Amino acid sequence: MTRVATEIHQLDVKGLQCPMPIVKIAKAMKELVSGDLIEVVATDPGSVKDFAAWSKATGNELLESSAIDGVFKFVLRKR
């Protein structure tokens, strides 16, 4: 990960299948405080839509959703 300065929490759910990426982000979010950023990396193609849906359901903003070489990256901000 090429990442600068500001601390961004990390969550690696590569390899995990539905519904575990969502279960893991829900758990991880509980540890954060409002405004915190978290970057998730996943390989489940279904997670692209699922993270967008989870963001809408929970109000945690999805700032970025991208894919590089079969790895999906999501950046979320805790509400």
Next chain:
Amino acid sequence: MLEVMERPAQQPVPAASEAKSTAHEKLVIFAWSGDLDRVWPTLILATTAAASGMATTVFFTFWGLFPLVREDRRITGKNMMQKMLAVMNRGGIDYLKLSKLQMFGAGSGMMKVLAKQHQVASPAELLASAIELGVKLIPCQMTMDLMGLTTADLIEGIEEPAGAMTAMLDAKDAVTLFI
């Protein structure tokens, strides 16, 4: 890629914190089957709902109750018929059978191997996650009496046994599924 999640205009996405109870924020699943291919999606949906902040309840009734039987309770029941039932219908989350292609255990065995290969969480892992996420798992009292099961036969982390009315009360204003 994300535009598919847009809802029609008449249903603006509420900020989850202010969402009123008119929006479905509850999920109640009536789990009546002990089949692997029903229990699995039941637990996937329950954990997902809980992870998205929905108050989630699963009411386990009839064959659906057996996945909640503890690992170390091989024979349950008080009388001969209930005990024979337990012999022929082994309880426990690790002993679920497929509704088709079971092939005397080969089917569910192969499914477990495939799940492991593809890192799909097992029913046992999902059940543990459900408990951790605060999903209310309610065993049906009537089924317990019928099948001769006691709370000591069931896993920890679940609710007190209750009747249909308790599940129905939770089901008010909830998304309900019968799996």
